[in-house]
Amino acid sequence: MTRLADTHCHLNNDRFLDDFDAVTERTLEALDFAVCIGIDADSCKRAVEMTRPRLYAAVGYHPYHASELDDAAVAMLRHYTEHPRVVALGEMGLDYFNEYSPRADQQVAFERQIELAIETQYPIIIHNRDADADCHATLSRYADRLAGCVMHCYGADAEFARKFLDLGFYISFAGNVTYPKAQVLRDAAAVVPMDRLLVETDCPYLAPQPVRGKRCEPAHVLRTGEALAELKGMPFDEFAEATTENARRFFRLDDPAIAGA
């Protein structure tokens, strides 16, 4: 039976400090693989350090930390891409809900990271909150030169999902797609073809029903996968096989030259 992959988790978050080994063990037992995401200098360093077989890292500056992305930070991200278990750049993007970095800084950091991804031919993981039009406009300008792109923790509607799909992107859903009031997200998931769909936890945040409100961990991606399989009207095993295959293709895990470790 094929297992799911958690394509976006923050095992490098402080909330996993006390029981990191136990959580990691549960993760690797339950899942095919997981990708731990960096959001700033410290968390990228930790994500890279904690990699091991089937636990990969992505490195980037979240829009919250956009103002911190200076030349040295870009050089560090470039350096990390030489690590065999660093499989993507991100998360990066725009967040107009929490403007912890000013919008102008977010835009600059976003574009610098996209340009680095084009230079290194690394796929990118996009964080978009309440910035659908600007995210789409920015990514449209670069889409044909990208090695791959996923809209993580998808939070926009079906119409924008179609627009991102038209650019060749993947769409990834987190636990919030299971929330009773999240019909807009389920409508968006319904239009994503099975060869472009990914699943994630974004843990420790957004625990799916019925563990909502608790600290989320990668193994909880099963609940999200079950809900999405039902929405797609397919057996869970078939759903797991398709989305895990998508994830392995997106992160190029079966290409020994890229992620052979």
Ligand SMILES: [Zn+2]
């Ligand atoms: Zn995010």
Ligand SMILES: [Zn+2]
């Ligand atoms: Zn995240």
